[in-house]
Amino acid sequence: MDYTARKRHTTIIDTNGRENDYPHDIQMYNVPPVGEMSLEEFQELGFDRLKALRLVETTNCRSDLKTLEDRKKALCDSLKSDGLKYYANLLYADGSNPQSEEHLQTRKKDHISHFILRLVYCHDIEQSKWFINQEVEFFKLRFSSLEKKGIEYLLNISNLDCLPISQNEKLEMKEELSLSSGKVTNIDIVDIYKVPFEKVIDLVRGRKIYLKAGMAYVTHMDLSSVFICYFRENLIAGLENAKMLYDNISDDERLTRYLTGLPSAFSGMARVVWSTTTTPIDKLHDLSKTSYPLCMRTLHEALCTNSHLRNSGRMQYGLFLKGIGVTLEDALHFWRDAFSKKTDGSAFDKKYAYSIRHYYGKEGRQTNYTPYGCQKIISSSVGPGEYHGCPFRHMDRDSLCQKLTSYGVFASNMTEILDFAKDAQYHLACAKYFEVIHNKPASKPLLHPNAYFAESRAISTEDDSNGKDFDNKDKFSQNAIGTPGGLSSRKSDRYSTPSRNSDFTGTPKRNNKFSTPSRNIDTIDTPLRKVQKTNYTPSKKTKMTPVNIAEMLNDDDFTDFMDVDLMDQKS
């Protein structure tokens, strides 16, 4: 990619053959843009796309929108009201391929802005993940607007290993196809394509497709999966390349300042909320009843009763504790105590202490792990003997009902919570649980267990200070930070005005425009910059000193132990 930013506007040199550059409404972004543009335009494009992606995120978090069409409509409305009409157009483009000048300009903006954000988001694992997720979601919505012709055309111009099968071939496997192709009722009238199974992992994962000898047989309705999969992979690889490109432009300070500052221009609700103060571990037991979300309360309880938690549970709970300000020393104490009935101190030190230190970035790759958000918890897989996950998603109705009853939730609220859970409205179920426990609803939607905790503490401290001045008011005050390197909550308010309303539609107003990047960078707190710094430095200590662990001969725990090292590899 050749971004030459000029102070003054420079015209794009290449004005010919743009239809060939942008043959379709949907782009796979295989080739980086070439040409020159003004810094202002560059900044504006990046800013617009970021806003659009934020809107994609918030729309996706709205559990009142049941179908994809609903979500698309809502997204379209908010794009328009935020002055991003051209994104609204992209969203509904059907691939019929009109060649107007306006269309081409829109496609071009789509192209360039995507690549700008690649530069912004390529450095930090957490941030890349966010970016990939939003881009993929946006892609999905856009793809769903395509007409059949548009899809076929896209298939033609993209270089995918995806071929239609002959009528004969189809007849031969008709039986299996109709068993295994998901919702299809009449296999005779659908077109079937064959593609290596690696290209449709979404369908493979869900067992929604017929597989034979490594080939997947995709109906034309499921072709979107092929494209989504390709898009995602391409993007992952693209972010790797972007890192290198970034180095080429890193001597242009105006650009780098803009690029590093951009992610913090808004803060999302689904972000980790880090506690600014420490939480003492002797309070955890009480806090688990008053201020933990149900997922963490369940884990805490399982830990107490079993004196053990399997790796995924330890990870979910351990990172949560890190987020609410339990120090590493305290965490080691806490876990050692909790395990003590089954595991003596020295065995604990050998078997588990490593992984606890690992959560705090003190071992192994020294990755700075962030506490899991609801989305990750909700989508985690939970196996026999495990207690992690989101209770509203991973408990069956009976177990959930029992659990809630034992926590004093009355029948009147019970059905509401259970029904939300049944309808996959986990956040609403969680919000209701919050309301029941606190006798008042949360002031904002909570999409992160640590945000739940922060909100709960805010309410209790308020109550406390209204009553007897029992607790130090600041003790649990929270500081909202985006993924490492965001703005503090106060600052983010400036940009994300309506996001506190529960209607989820908030995004920055157009006029709040992020005008000079330098200004933004100045407002970032210094300690946070440090966080960001440490994340950027690939800190990979070569670890040749043998690790001393006992009982490593026990396969199960050995597996646990190794898992930790892998976590940052998984998406």
Next chain:
Amino acid sequence: MGDVSDLLDLLPVYYSRLFPFADYHRWLSYGNAATFSKREFSFTLSDDIYIRYQSFHDQKGLSDEIKRLLPHKIDIGAVYNAQPKDQRRGPNFQPVERELVFDIDMTDYDEVRTCCKGADICNKCWKFMSLACKILDSALRLDFGYKHILWVFSGRRGIHCWVCDSAARTLSGQVRAAVAEYLQVIGGGEFMKKKVHLTGDKIHHSIKRALDIIDPIFVEMCVKEQNMLGTEEGIEKFLPILPNEEDKQEMKALFNKESTSEARWHAFVQYIESKRTEGDRKWYLYRHLIEEVKLQYSYPRLDINVSKGLNHLLKSPFCVHPKTGKICIPFNANVVDKFDPDKVPTIMTLIEEINAYDVRDKAEEETYELNKKRIKDYKKTSLNKSLHVFQEFLRHLEAERREERLKGKLSVDSMEF
């Protein structure tokens, strides 16, 4: 097996005379010396020392080090983009290749087996392993098209599966996760009593195939031998799987009329079948229930985290299990039913066998003074059979490589003309 000190006495003999270094090296090279040299090995030594990121240029490097360190356990990791042993592994050091592996452990069956618990196994519960092996093996071959699959006894209470096709070795983490999830039918933690949910009206062909394997033995194995409904406890575990309260009550009453696990199972099947056909308003809830229950009680239970990552370590074949002394031997999936975990050779028996042979040999030599050809040591022992399985697996890999090379050569030739 006594204690660790026994093992320390025996390991030198095992590693110098029995461990099949040549075949092992042949396997992990995959026809390319560089591949071998970038492979991570990790060793667990006697005093709880655990060393990661070992790598070796060649067979001799590996065998010398193993003979020197006498590891209690050897784990095989990924092939990296640089030699893991190299101290200068940079920030770009990362795994690039790895067999697709599966780990099935008996402890994950504790909620469905009644004969043993935890680390114990017996011939009854071993049947779960043999089912798992058959189901996975056929899915990997038929659905995914893999051919080079090595099954290995894990030394105590489980089995490992190594898929070694080159297409499998280069899969990304994401694709591995998808394959693992495709094969993972059992889901849900402690708070989810019903652990199999078949969506849709029809049953996926892969599940159907699994059911075809399960069906003929289900009653014998799960209902009778494991006595799944024979006890109060078994019934208590079973009832929460049912979709609603009335069913639970009705089923409980029906169960009380019967006294054996088998009779109760038939009562259940009958009850559900009547629900399916009687035009029950809620027939939808019952459409796959019998199949789902069968799967919950017998389908392979995988630890899919092991399969997802490229750099997950897995215990090596031919390792000695440090607690049982059993050798992690490869076995043939086609005759898995005949595999008896109790008869797996241990390091103790193997060494006795060699010693006995040596004594006989010596006696013979003295008597006849024959200048006999030296026989490979493992051939003198019960390890021989497993070695055959392993060598056959290697032959297939090599035959395919030859074929590929030939094809590659042919296409080059045809280009020249």
